[in-house]
Amino acid sequence: NTSINLLSCQQWHNYQQMKLKRQVALWIGIFSVIFWAEPSFQDSAPIFTRIASSPTCEQGLDTSKVYIAGLFDTLNFDWGQEIFDFTISLLNDHHNYWHDDILNDGTEIIATVADAGCDPGIAVPAYWDLKTSWGQPLHGVIGCRCSGASIAVSRIAGLEDIPVVSMSSSSAQLSDIIDFSSFFRLVGPDNSRGQVGALVTLLQSFGWDRVSVINTDTQYTKDLATAFGNTWTGDIAHIHTVSIRPDGTVEDTSVDQALDGVPVDDPRVNSRIIVLIAHHQHAYPILQRAQQRNFQPDTVWVGADAWTGQFFGSDTEWMPDIPGYIGVVPYRNNDSHLHDFLNRLQNHQKATQTTTPSISPASGSAAEDTTFPSLPSYAAETMVDSI
Numbered sequence: 001n002t003s004i005n006l007l008s009c010q011q012w013h014n015y016q017q018m019k020l021k022r023q024v025a026l027w028i029g030i031f032s033v034i035f036w037a038e039p040s041f042q043d044s045a046p047i048f049t050r051i052a053s054s055p056t057c058e059q060g061l062d063t064s065k066v067y068i069a070g071l072f073d074t075l076n077f078d079w080g081q082e083i084f085d086f087t088i089s090l091l092n093d094h095h096n097y098w099h100d101d102i103l104n105d106g107t108e109i110i111a112t113v114a115d116a117g118c119d120p121g122i123a124v125p126a127y128w129d130l131k132t133s134w135g136q137p138l139h140g141v142i143g144c145r146c147s148g149a150s151i152a153v154s155r156i157a158g159l160e161d162i163p164v165v166s167m168s169s170s171s172a173q174l175s176d177i178i179d180f181s182s183f184f185r186l187v188g189p190d191n192s193r194g195q196v197g198a199l200v201t202l203l204q205s206f207g208w209d210r211v212s213v214i215n216t217d218t219q220y221t222k223d224l225a226t227a228f229g230n231t232w233t234g235d236i237a238h239i240h241t242v243s244i245r246p247d248g249t250v251e252d253t254s255v256d257q258a259l260d261g262v263p264v265d266d267p268r269v270n271s272r273i274i275v276l277i278a279h280h281q282h283a284y285p286i287l288q289r290a291q292q293r294n295f296q297p298d299t300v301w302v303g304a305d306a307w308t309g310q311f312f313g314s315d316t317e318w319m320p321d322i323p324g325y326i327g328v329v330p331y332r333n334n335d336s337h338l339h340d341f342l343n344r345l346q347n348h349q350k351a352t353q354t355t356t357p358s359i360s361p362a363s364g365s366a367a368e369d370t371t372f373p374s375l376p377s378y379a380a381e382t383m384v385d386s387i
Contacts (some may be wrong), residue, residue, distance in 0.1 A: 001188065002035055002188055005311050011207055013386045016112075022357070023139050023321070025272065027322070028083060033222065042191060050270070055123070062163065063107070064106065064107055064108065065107065065108050065109075065110050066109050066110070066139050066140075066141055067109075067110045067111075067134075067136045067137055067138055067140075067181075068109060068110075068111050068114065068138075068140040068141065068142060068144070068387075069107070069111065069112050069130050069134075069138060069140075069141050069143075070084040070098070070111065070112070070113040070114070070115060070141075070142045070143060071113075071114050071116045071123065071126060071127060071130075071141050071142065071143035071149075071153065072113075072115075072116050072142075072143040072144055072145040072146075072167075072383075073115060073116055073117050073118040073145055073149075074113070074115045074148065075115075075117070075147050076118060076279070076280075077111050077118075079292045079380070080145070080380065080383060081113045083345070083380055083383055083384065083387070084111070084113060084142065084342075084383060085111070085113075085124040085385070086339075086345055087089065087143045087384050087387045089101060089266045090108050090344065091340075091387070092108055092109055094106065095366060096164065097182070098340070098341070098344065098357050102339075108310055110136060112130070112134060114126040114127075114129065114130055114379050115173035115261065116143055116144040116146070116153070117149070117248075118144070118145060118146035118149055118218075118248075118279070119131050119146075119147070119148065119149060119154075120148050120149055120152035120219070122149070123150075123152055124149075124152050124153065124155050124156065127141070127153045127156060128156075131337070133141075137378060138162060138263050139162070140162060140163045140164070140165065141153065141157060141163070141164045141165070142164065142165055142166075142386050142387055143164070143165075143166060143167070143192050143381065144160065144164075144166060144169060144207070145167060145168050146168075146169065146220055146279070147169040147170060147171035147173070147174065147219050147223065148167045148218055148219030148220060148222035149169075150164065150169035150171070150173075150183065150185075151169075151171065151173060151174060151180075151219060151334065152176060152304075154174065154180045154182065154183040155179065155180070157182055157183075158179075158180060158181045158182045158183065161182050163183075163184060163387075164182060164184070165185065165186070166183070166184070166185040166187075167186055167187070167380075167382040167383040167386045168185075168186075168187055168374070168382060169185055169187070169220075170185070170187045170188065170189055170190045170220070170224075171189070171190060171202075171220055171223045171224075172189040172190050172191045172194075172196065172223060172227055174189065174224060175189050175191075178346050182281065186382040186385050186386055187330065190223060190224045190227050191227050192218075192227075192231045192324050194293045195224070195305060195328060196224065196227045196228050196231050197233060198328040199275065199302065199304065199328055200228070200232055200233075200264060202302065202326070202327075202328060203232075203234070203273065203275075203302065204234075208272075208273045209234035209235060210234055210235040210236075210237055210238065210269075210271055211232070211235075211236060211237065211271055211273045211274065211275050211302070212236065212237050212238040212241050212242075212261075212271040212275070213225055213228065213229070213238070213239040213260045213274050213277065214239075214242060214273075214274060214275070214277070214278075215238055215239075215241055215242070215276075215277035215278060216241065216242045216244060216250065216277070216278040216279070217241050217242065217243050217244045218244065218279065218282075219239075220279070220306070221277045221278055221279070221304075221306075222241070222300070223350070224277050224304060225239070227328050228275065228277070237263050237269055237270070237271035238261045238263060238264070238271060238358070240254075240257060240258035240261050241254075242254045242255055242258050244282065247286045247325045249282075249285070250280070250282050250285050250286060252289070253284070255286050255289050256289070257297050258286075258292075259289070259290055261295065262274065262295075262296070272296065272298055272299055272300060273299075273300050273302060274299055274300070275302045275303075276300055276301050276302065276304075276307070277303075277306075278304075278306065279306045279307065280306060280307040280310035282307075283303065283306070283307035284307070284312060287301060287319075287323075287325070288318050289290070291318050291319065292312065292318070294311075297320070298324070299324060300324045301323075301324060301325045301326070301328065302326055302327060303326070303327035303328075304327060304328065305327065305328055305329045305330060307327070308325065308326070308327025308329055309327070309329035309330070310339070319378060334379065338381060338384075341384055
């Protein structure tokens with residue numbers, strides 16, 4: 001929904017003058033976040049020296065290189081950097097028959113990766129550090145993975161028309177092309193036309209008309225819970241937001257409060273169906289706590305893709321024999337281009353003796369069949385397309 005026009009230098013400066021008042025108000029808020037998060041940023045050069053100038057009008061600009069940054073959480077998306085770096089290496093090789101037409105004039109991509117922490121308070125300082133300390137112009141950002149971080153970074157990047165392409169941020173807020181004028185993504189928004197609509201349809205297909213909703217205190221999950229509440233036409237017996245500690249873990253007391261509030265004693269208002277809206281690193285401790293407490297054993301937990309589309313890991317002894325976990329995940333097409341990429345990545349891993357990411361056979365294929373491998377997360381696939 002964004003058109004790109006070639007502007008003369010005079011038109012560019014007129015455009016920047018028109019945006020200046022809006023930028024000043026936004027930068028005041030941004031500075032307060034940056035200074036609070038990292039005092040050392042106070043020594044950085046004033047940003048307005050960058051706003052007033054246009055790189056398109058500089059003489060002798062080196063157009064043979066494009067500088068982009070990967071901005072995503074490196075803890076819960078730890079194999080993301082390997083995919084990012086490998087994709088960049090494929091694109092910079094102009095003779096490997098993998099999208100050689102994209103940079104057929106010899107242009108080279110120079111890339112770096114910074115940790116966004118799936119957290120606006122980490123992502124904004126990381127973006128600022130790239131702008132002020134990398135030593136290179138920043139032409140684009142691949143990220144963030146989480147909506148809260150993307151919302152914060154995209155507001156800043158939009159002031160200088162730096163494109164931000166997210167592989168997985170699905171908050172409906174990001175569909176506003178005025179507030180997020182340079183933001184793009186490869187997933188649908190969490191509204192009635194996206195994941196929320198899919199969740200509602202799933203519940204209705206089973207004939208369920210009463211649910212409880214437990215969500216965590218992140219921008220993504222709060223937005224998703226709000227959109228679900230606005231779309232769901234049945235009853236909501238109980239809703240609770242689980243608090244997140246500063247270290248990123250769930251608050252145990254808040255989890256207990258969420259479980260204690262679910263009605264289980266009166267058949268007229270009981271809710272056996274619980275919609276759990278959380279990232280996987282938060283959802284699994286909540287599910288484990290419910291199992292430890294022997295909470296309503298016949299509960300059906302219905303999840304968003306943020307946890308139902310993720311691997312539980314090897315520690316699953318706590319899970320009940322019949323977990324009762326269902327959810328929605330994006331459809332993953334058996335695309336020949338993706339298979340080509342994954343086969344190249346497998347060969348690279350064998351040559352370099354790396355072990356991540358864990359490439360597994362695609363859903364529906366035999367366990368020993370590696371003809372159609374798949375990555376453990378949809379976000380890993382969309383990262384490649386984002387770049």
